[in-house]
Amino acid sequence: MPNRTPSTALITGASSGIGAAYARRLAARGYDLVLVARRADRLETLAVELTKEFGIEVRPVIADLATHAGTAQVAEILASDTSIDMLVNNAGISRLGATMDLSPAALDDMVALNITALTRLSRAALPGFVARNRGTIVNIGSVLAFRAMPIASVYSGTKSYVLLFTSGLQEELKDTAIRVQAVLPAGVATEIYDGTILPLDQIPPELVMQVDAMVDAALAGLDSGELVTLPSVSDLELLSRYTSAQADLFSASQTGRPAARYGV
Numbered sequence: 715m716p717n718r719t720p721s722t723a724l725i726t727g728a729s730s731g732i733g734a735a736y737a738r739r740l741a742a743r744g745y746d747l748v749l750v751a752r753r754a755d756r757l758e759t760l761a762v763e764l765t766k767e768f769g770i771e772v773r774p775v776i777a778d779l780a781t782h783a784g785t786a787q788v789a790e791i792l793a794s795d796t797s798i799d800m801l802v803n804n805a806g807i808s809r810l811g812a813t814m815d816l817s818p819a820a821l822d823d824m825v826a827l828n829i830t831a832l833t834r835l836s837r838a839a840l841p842g843f844v845a846r847n848r849g850t851i852v853n854i855g856s857v858l859a860f861r862a863m864p865i866a867s868v869y870s871g872t873k874s875y876v877l878l879f880t881s882g883l884q885e886e887l888k889d890t891a892i893r894v895q896a897v898l899p900a901g902v903a904t905e906i907y908d909g910t911i912l913p914l915d916q917i918p919p920e921l922v923m924q925v926d927a928m929v930d931a932a933l934a935g936l937d938s939g940e941l942v943t944l945p946s947v948s949d950l951e952l953l954s955r956y957t958s959a960q961a962d963l964f965s966a967s968q969t970g971r972p973a974a975r976y977g978v
């Protein structure tokens with residue numbers, strides 16, 4: 715078996731789009747895979763394809779990560795399978811519309827999948843990663859972490875959480891060999907737009923990245939040690955200025971008294 719490594723990557727949301735592209739690219743790098751999603755037929759087809767093409771082991775896991783039971787099932791795999799040294803927290807949904815026009819269940823699902831599952835699965839992976847001082851977590855956020863779209867207030871908020879949570883984990887783990895990367899794509903041509911009020915054909919094509927290019931850029935960012943990868947942004951100085959403005963604003967808040975403008 716050429717170039718096989720003992721590593722296994724667990725990818726959530728691997729049945730389509732960005733997650734399926736990660737599966738193909740990590741398979742090509744020799745990873746065995748645990749592929750998680752709800753659509754069993756898609757996962758089985760991908761598993762057969764990747765096993766045949768790359769000679770790796772692929773384990774499809776059917777789980778609904780918007781539920782406690784589904785997340786607990788995958789958390790247990792992360793906690794018990796010591797071959798897993800990469801977690802790609804990719805599964806995510808976007809329900810678009812004004813907040814009051816979306817059902818409470820749609821809002822709950824976005825928070826459950828985009829925030830709760832990602833947090834719980836990271837938590838499940840960490841003890842083993844720390845004990846072995848080895849492992850990588852890739853958290854898929856969005857550039858909407860920086861700017862809430864009015865048709866995506868809750869979705870944008872969940873992606874802002876992904877960025878801040880990831881930066882907190884990076885601080886927690888800075889003295890270890892464990893890598894945590896936030897990947898913040900802009901528009902990528904996937905099924906996430908299907909059936910929404912913003913279908914792909916209404917977005918100018920020049921603003922939409924192809925999914926393989928997005929994942930290749932994200933993996934290049936990971937390989938080069940980036941903590942925050944913005945696949946479509948050329949001027950990385952913008953990120954430095956953003957991060958530094960955040961740090962300045964936080965420092966400026968540490969005064970212990972109301973600002974003079976409030977006259978208190």
Ligand SMILES: NC(=O)c1ccc[n+]([C@@H]2O[C@H](COP(=O)([O-])OP(=O)(O)OC[C@H]3O[C@@H](n4cnc5c(N)ncnc54)[C@H](OP(=O)(O)O)[C@@H]3O)[C@@H](O)[C@H]2O)c1
Pocket residue numbers: 726727728729730731732733750751752753754756777778779780781804805806807808827854855856857898899900901902903904905906907
């Ligand atoms: N496409 C973009 O423009 C874009 C931009 C920025 C960020 N992102 C982020 O990229 C990630 C991947 O999205 P995508 O664009 O590749 O969309 P996608 O093609 O719709 O893929 C979403 C994946 O998540 C899985 N999923 C959805 N609900 C799930 C649930 N309850 N439990 C388990 N898995 C579930 C889906 O599988 P099943 O339906 O089979 O469960 C699918 O594999 C998301 O986090 C998204 O927010 C996308």
